[in-house]
Amino acid sequence: MTVAAIEATGLGKRFAGSRRRERWALRGCSFRIPAGRVCALVGPNGAGKSTLLAHAAGLLAPTEGSVRVLGAAPADVRARLAYVAQDKPLYPQLTVGETLRMGRELNPEHWDAAAAERIIEGSGPGSALDQGLRVRSLSGGQRTRVALALALGKRPELLLLDEPMADLDPLARHQLMGALMAGAAEHGTTVVISSHILAELADACDYLLLVDGGRVRLGGEVEDILNAHLLVSGAARDLDDLAPHTVVESRTAGRGRTALIRPEGPPDSAWQTAEPSLEELLLAHLRSPDVPVLLTPSAEPSQGNGERGRTAVAA
Numbered sequence: 358m359t360v361a362a363i364e365a366t367g368l369g370k371r372f373a374g375s376r377r378r379e380r381w382a383l384r385g386c387s388f389r390i391p392a393g394r395v396c397a398l399v400g401p402n403g404a405g406k407s408t409l410l411a412h413a414a415g416l417l418a419p420t421e422g423s424v425r426v427l428g429a430a431p432a433d434v435r436a437r438l439a440y441v442a443q444d445k446p447l448y449p450q451l452t453v454g455e456t457l458r459m460g461r462e463l464n465p466e467h468w469d470a471a472a473a474e475r476i477i478e479g480s481g482p483g484s485a486l487d488q489g490l491r492v493r494s495l496s497g498g499q500r501t502r503v504a505l506a507l508a509l510g511k512r513p514e515l516l517l518l519d520e521p522m523a524d525l526d527p528l529a530r531h532q533l534m535g536a537l538m539a540g541a542a543e544h545g546t547t548v549v550i551s552s553h554i555l556a557e558l559a560d561a562c563d564y565l566l567l568v569d570g571g572r573v574r575l576g577g578e579v580e581d582i583l584n585a586h587l588l589v590s591g592a593a594r595d596l597d598d599l600a601p602h603t604v605v606e607s608r609t610a611g612r613g614r615t616a617l618i619r620p621e622g623p624p625d626s627a628w629q630t631a632e633p634s635l636e637e638l639l640l641a642h643l644r645s646p647d648v649p650v651l652l653t654p655s656a657e658p659s660q661g662n663g664e665r666g667r668t669a670v671a672a
């Protein structure tokens with residue numbers, strides 16, 4: 358097995374606080390993200406996505422378990438990864454141009470000026486950022502573009518992006534997703550991108566990690582995860598008994614019923630079947646917290662994970 362971009366085994370993080378308020382932000386997280394993927398990291402508010410990314414960036418130490426990045430401890434590979442945190446910390450007194458120069462000087466051997474400039478230039482008429490402007494005078498979205506330019510200019514092997522799209526306009530989002538996919542295709546860059554904008558992720562990402570309540574619930578190739586599910590609908594009486602399939606969610610729809618299942622064998626011939634969209638699949642899982650964990654083989658950590666209740670997916 359080749360070295361994973363990220364591999365976590367039993368990763369847990371409990372933040373210190375008063376005894377009653379202490380809680381696990383992550384617990385028992387075991388997964389693997391192979392190199393070269395563009396991975397969507399999704400989950401509801403407070404699920405643990407930022408905490409997970411901060412561990413991968415080497416900025417937080419696990420309370421239990423471990424995380425390895427590019428085959429090493431995260432702190433030992435900081436030069437090979439770039440991390441854009443949710444609050445996009447930058448030096449407010451520097452200009453955009455000075456910030457880019459700082460990026461070049463901090464990464465003298467592999468600064469990709471063209472990749473950074475592309476993000477600063479933007480893709481629509483009038484979208485170019487004036488490089489003479491001070492960072493403190495920029496809008497939230499403009500600041501995000503500067504932070505992304507720094508990260509992409511570093512030409513990292515692993516790019517960790519925490520909700521980069523929240524304050525970007527549609528053109529800038531589109532350009533960013535294009536740049537991420539091009540980087541993955543041309544240079545084999547692994548991207549892990551957290552976001553709540555499921556529709557945009559579905560177009561760009563080929564890998565998925567769903568975190569919920571501090572635990573990994575789904576992990577693997579988007580295509581394989583989608584193929585492991587089926588939307589079925591029909592008359593309520595026909596969908597009364599869904600055994601032996603694993604039911605993710607079953608809902609009444611008018612006089613009929615629809616369900617998202619993980620089929621165990623062929624579906625009943627009385628049912629209508631359809632492939633779920635990624636958004637439908639994720640929403641159904643978020644509404645159904647007790648569905649067994651599902652990891653595709655490439656997302657299973659090589660050291661075993663000790664978790665029970667997982668569903669296997671054929672390679």
Ligand SMILES: Nc1ncnc2c1ncn2[C@@H]1O[C@H](COP(=O)(O)OP(=O)(O)OP(=O)(O)O)[C@@H](O)[C@H]1O
Pocket residue numbers: 372373374381382400401402403404405406407408409
């Ligand atoms: N420094 C901290 N101290 C205490 N608790 C924290 C800290 N950072 C995060 N948490 C808690 O850990 C849990 C996970 O937070 P995290 O920021 O990782 O979630 P998230 O999935 O990124 O959420 P969002 O989508 O809202 O950004 C939350 O309950 C949060 O309150």
